[in-house]
Amino acid sequence: MLFAIFFSVQPLCGQSSSGDTINEGAKWRNWLILQAFPSLNWTIFPSQTNFALEWRATPVLYSWGMTKLDPPWHFFFVNPPERFAGSVELNVTGQIYPSSIGTTHFAWSGQLLGHLPLIEMGEYLGLNVGVATYRFNDSYSTFGVAGLSTLFGFVHWNTKYSPRDRIWMTSLEFRFF
Amino acid sequence: MSRIPTSTVLISAAFLIFGCGGSLFTRFISRAVEQDSTRMEYIPNKITHPLLPDVGLSILWIGHASVLIQIHDKVFLTDPVFERTVGMLSRRVVEAGIDPATLSHVDYILISHTHFDHLNYGSLSELPKQGKLLIPFGAAAYTPEFGFQETREMKPWEMFEEDGVRITAVPAQHFSGRYGFDIFWTDGEGYAGYVIQYKEKTVYFAGDTGYRDSLFTRIGERFRIDVALLPIAPLEPREFMSRVHLDPQRAVQAFAGLHAKLMIPIHHRTFSQGLESSVMQAQEELEKIVSDVRLQGKVYIMKIGEQKIVDE
Numbered sequence: 001m002l003f004a005i006f007f008s009v010q011p012l013c014g015q016s017s018s019g020d021t022i023n024e025g026a027k028w029r030n031w032l033i034l035q036a037f038p039s040l041n042w043t044i045f046p047s048q049t050n051f052a053l054e055w056r057a058t059p060v061l062y063s064w065g066m067t068k069l070d071p072p073w074h075f076f077f078v079n080p081p082e083r084f085a086g087s088v089e090l091n092v093t094g095q096i097y098p099s100s101i102g103t104t105h106f107a108w109s110g111q112l113l114g115h116l117p118l119i120e121m122g123e124y125l126g127l128n129v130g131v132a133t134y135r136f137n138d139s140y141s142t143f144g145v146a147g148l149s150t151l152f153g154f155v156h157w158n159t160k161y162s163p164r165d166r167i168w169m170t171s172l173e174f175r176f177f
Numbered sequence: 178m179s180r181i182p183t184s185t186v187l188i189s190a191a192f193l194i195f196g197c198g199g200s201l202f203t204r205f206i207s208r209a210v211e212q213d214s215t216r217m218e219y220i221p222n223k224i225t226h227p228l229l230p231d232v233g234l235s236i237l238w239i240g241h242a243s244v245l246i247q248i249h250d251k252v253f254l255t256d257p258v259f260e261r262t263v264g265m266l267s268r269r270v271v272e273a274g275i276d277p278a279t280l281s282h283v284d285y286i287l288i289s290h291t292h293f294d295h296l297n298y299g300s301l302s303e304l305p306k307q308g309k310l311l312i313p314f315g316a317a318a319y320t321p322e323f324g325f326q327e328t329r330e331m332k333p334w335e336m337f338e339e340d341g342v343r344i345t346a347v348p349a350q351h352f353s354g355r356y357g358f359d360i361f362w363t364d365g366e367g368y369a370g371y372v373i374q375y376k377e378k379t380v381y382f383a384g385d386t387g388y389r390d391s392l393f394t395r396i397g398e399r400f401r402i403d404v405a406l407l408p409i410a411p412l413e414p415r416e417f418m419s420r421v422h423l424d425p426q427r428a429v430q431a432f433a434g435l436h437a438k439l440m441i442p443i444h445h446r447t448f449s450q451g452l453e454s455s456v457m458q459a460q461e462e463l464e465k466i467v468s469d470v471r472l473q474g475k476v477y478i479m480k481i482g483e484q485k486i487v488d489e
Binding site for chain 2: 026085151
């Protein structure tokens with residue numbers, strides 16, 4: 001089915017001959033549009049559960065799963081294999097909570113995540129592990145993170161737990177580059 | 178509270194993903210679902226010793242664009258796909274012509290581009306690792322480390338030479354990327370064909386390409402091709418596919434421009450790719466053209482799993 005998506009979308013979008021130049025502006029513009037796509041996040045506090053929309057960016061990622069032809073360091077722009085074939089990344093997120101947490105509707109986080117390939121070099125299934133620090137109002141909570149990624153690294157299901165604050169967080173994340 | 182944002186997200190996703198494809202997308206989906214419910218055809222008496230002790234030139238069609246080429250002592254493998262599915266869910270119609278475990282060694286693995294049905298991670302993982310992996314320039318961002326002796330990117334017309342083997346990357350008219358969205362920043366690179374030359378034998382592997390007269394005549398002027406491996410599908414919708422794929426008629430035109438001695442069609446019969454009435458449509462069209470313009474002996478239509486000794 002995904003193959004069908006691929007075949008239906010791609011040839012409509014264009015074709016060219018080997019050697020044509022790439023439009024760098026288009027590359028970043030399209031990357032930016034895809035970053036606007038939010039992830040879904042549920043934060044489970046001892047007393048309430050809040051849904052959030054979450055946006056994320058990857059300031060830096062180190063990939064060790066690619067050939068030496070591909071540079072290991074990536075800044076903001078990450079092709080999916082560079083992440084799912086084996087990498088560690090620092091990403092930052094911002095959340096909007098439609099129902100407030102305390103006095104705020106916003107939260108921020110910094111996350112250090114490792115991605116380990118499980119099936120098909122991680123393209124079909126990968127393991128995510130790491131730590132995350134979230135800021136809600138004026139307080140910080142630190143979480144351990146574990147989860148899985150699938151569907152070419154586009155879909156991540158991550159669960160986070162803060163033992164100190166007894167907060168669970170589960171998120172369905174969409175990662176496009 | 179969460180229902181409205183979630184549906185908004187899903188609608189946005191649908192627009193984002195399907196916006197380009199429109200109703201054509203639903204036709205592809207229906208075809209993919211139909212195909213997924215069909216039973217895969219097994220190959221009786223599969224070849225278990227595909228590498229021959231002494232041969233001038235042999236061609237074994239594994240299916241789709243996967244071809245095992247042996248020229249004397251050197252073994253070349255194009256776009257290896259042995260798995261039952263590509264792109265996670267698209268299933269083979271016919272099983273792979275050989276088992277990868279039967280390949281004791283492969284000297285050169287040639288990848289034409291980064292699409293799922295050509296750069297197949299699982300299949301590359303299964304191959305012996307003493308060979309070299311050649312990929313088109315721009316494909317490195319899609320190529321994990323498989324442990325091959327060397328991985329090398331090649332620009333159009335760039336040559337790789339060693340041990341009497343010369344492999345030249347040649348241009349193609351196609352498109353790159355892997356996930357749909359990435360076409361916008363990968364187009365113009367990441368796809369190629371290859372010309373293999375060794376001991377007076379020349380094989381052209383076109384990869385995936387549309388038709389452009391000058392493309393094939395240029396290659397034909399530069400090389401004296403013994404065997405041209407040319408894609409003939411997907412076909413339908415014709416106008417849509419012809420921009421980036423050869424149909425049988427265009428493949429025969431390309432063959433004429435190449436001045437090759439023998440054409441072997443590839444990239445058909447293996448997966449249900451387009452909206453053809455059946456996976457046999459491209460082959461049937463080619464058979465008719467071959468008969469109409471009397472190309473018997475110049476075009477050889479292989480069965481999946483068949484090995485043709487072109488030169489003893």
